[in-house]
Amino acid sequence: MSEIIEVQGLKKHYGPIEAVRGIDFSVRRGELFAFLGQNGAGKSTTISMLTTQIAPDGGRAEVDGCLLGRENGAIRRKIGVVFQESLLDGLLSVEENLLARAALYGLRGERGREAARAAMAAVGALDLKDRRYGRLSGGQRRRADIARALVHRPEILFLDEPTTGLDPQTRKAVWETVRALQREGGMTVFLTTHYMEEAAQADAVTVIGDGAVLEQGTPGELKARYGRDKLYLSPRDADALEGVLRQMGLAYTKPRRRYHLALGSTLEAIPILERCRDLLDGAELIGGTMDDVFLQIIEGGERPC
């Protein structure tokens, strides 16, 4: 896979606030790229720069071979953007909204109708064609928003928190639509999300904090670097168990009845369970999650197990 977005030293400040402090990262063609960070980390500012909404103060970025700042018109034709707030007209039908959008790209008449139809089909929203946008549910609106971004068949789809505010079932449906666009449609998807179970499905993750890149890698690499599996032990003989854990040099916490141990890998549980077998009523092994990984990266340290 070749690189479709390359960012070097990109910067932006708003008065005294350094929103983005010279970040470097790249996105490969066809991948699902998750751009993560706490509120205020600089994600939307970065997206606004890459999508040509605001000009950077420094650095360099190329989007599908086009240089940001010099070839912004070409970049805009290659990208589709779904913002946190919708841009569709609530009084128009979904199709009318998409036709207006298509016309901006010179797609009029039958070509415009075909572009609108293809975009609605791609997000499973053909049944919403004649519905007034302002009367749609949250999940239906999100589909229409994504369809708007797809009308001109972009190479890259930028999604700024596409599933925020949706109920779990609708969130799952919208998420599956995004996955299908990437997997089956071959589209590059650049995504910000606060849902770590979504980030865990990405091909690549970049985490930023306070305008700087904190970590980069695949979800698997980040889990290996930061993830901590957890072993919970329910004691049959608490005193004896504590004695063995101390003998083995294992740190633990005991928030309630169970002993909590942080493990570097799942396999580390085996000798512990073998040694403690007769002292236990039960045990539970929990794999590290992207939530843990994310918290460790942004907190910059160990989390208690």
Ligand SMILES: Nc1ncnc2c1ncn2[C@@H]1O[C@H](COP(=O)(O)OP(=O)(O)OP(=O)(O)O)[C@@H](O)[C@H]1O
């Ligand atoms: N137009 C603006 N004027 C002044 N400050 C701004 C502006 N836009 C963003 N900021 C500030 O820049 C910093 C980065 O904001 P940004 O919106 O890029 O963060 P974010 O990671 O997208 O946050 P969220 O997850 O809440 O959307 C914050 O401190 C924010 O208050």
